[in-house]
Amino acid sequence: MDLFELIRYRRSIRKYEGRQVAREDLEHIIEAGLYAPNAGGGQRSMIVALRDPRLVEAVGRMNVGKLDRSRLSSNYVSAEQPSIIDDPTLKSGFYGAPTVCAIFAQANFLYSIPDAFCCAENMVLAATELGIGSCIVARGEETFNSDYGRQLMQEWGVPAGYVARCFVLLGYCKGDYPAPKPRRPGRYTVVEANSHS
Ligand SMILES: Cc1cc2nc3c(=O)[nH]c(=O)nc-3n(C[C@H](O)[C@H](O)[C@H](O)COP(=O)(O)O)c2cc1C
Numbered sequence: 001m002d003l004f005e006l007i008r009y010r011r012s013i014r015k016y017e018g019r020q021v022a023r024e025d026l027e028h029i030i031e032a033g034l035y036a037p038n039a040g041g042g043q044r045s046m047i048v049a050l051r052d053p054r055l056v057e058a059v060g061r062m063n064v065g066k067l068d069r070s071r072l073s074s075n076y077v078s079a080e081q082p083s084i085i086d087d088p089t090l091k092s093g094f095y096g097a098p099t100v101c102a103i104f105a106q107a108n109f110l111y112s113i114p115d116a117f118c119c120a121e122n123m124v125l126a127a128t129e130l131g132i133g134s135c136i137v138a139r140g141e142e143t144f145n146s147d148y149g150r151q152l153m154q155e156w157g158v159p160a161g162y163v164a165r166c167f168v169l170l171g172y173c174k175g176d177y178p179a180p181k182p183r184r185p186g187r188y189t190v191v192e193a194n195s196h197s
Contacts, residue, residue: 013133060092140164
């Protein structure tokens with residue numbers, strides 16, 4: 001697939017096989033994240049990849065525990081790959097993905113959120129190219145906002161002053177891979193040089 005086909009093919013996967021992602025593939029995906037554009041060239045984001053199923057499940061549950069349903073803009077995400085918004089019985093915000101990468105960034109840096117999501121986007125595209133399913137998940141800061149969460153960050157060597165901005169779930173899609181979603185029309189305008197004449 002060329003890059004544009006890949007961009008159109010990529011979907012958020014929320015149903016995973018138990019099969020683990022190879023370490024070599026994971027490191028390739030992480031490297032793609034590390035090469036993402038980043039504000040001021042500061043390379044401030046940091047990735048922690050979790051591969052222990054019990055830890056992934058525990059942090060995934062912490063992620064759901066922090067979901068504030070009153071702040072959601074919609075209550076429908078996907079019929080084929082239901083999210084925790086679609087299915088309130090789901091207990092983990094990581095959907096059983098065998099590998100979960102937490103992306104941390106400096107809390108007091110203005111562009112830490114876009115930095116982390118640029119990193120995440122590079123990672124999901126690299127995963128798609130390898131035939132690995134992925135999903136970006138939010139609520140990073142809230143997920144670790146507990147004594148246990150802070151203890152984990154310390155154990156993983158996350159520097160003081162950093163917070164999680166998002167997660168990238170990785171694994172193999174269980175069942176049919178979802179079809180491309182049609183794009184909502186009317187979402188762009190091109191202003192040519194002669195538009196005002
Ligand atoms: C900023 C951002 C936050 C997201 N947060 C979540 C999330 O917390 N949980 C989840 O299941 N999907 C999350 N997603 C994935 C979106 O739901 C998904 O990209 C969207 O529904 C479009 O579907 P597609 O990725 O399959 O094209 C997030 C995506 C972005 C860009």
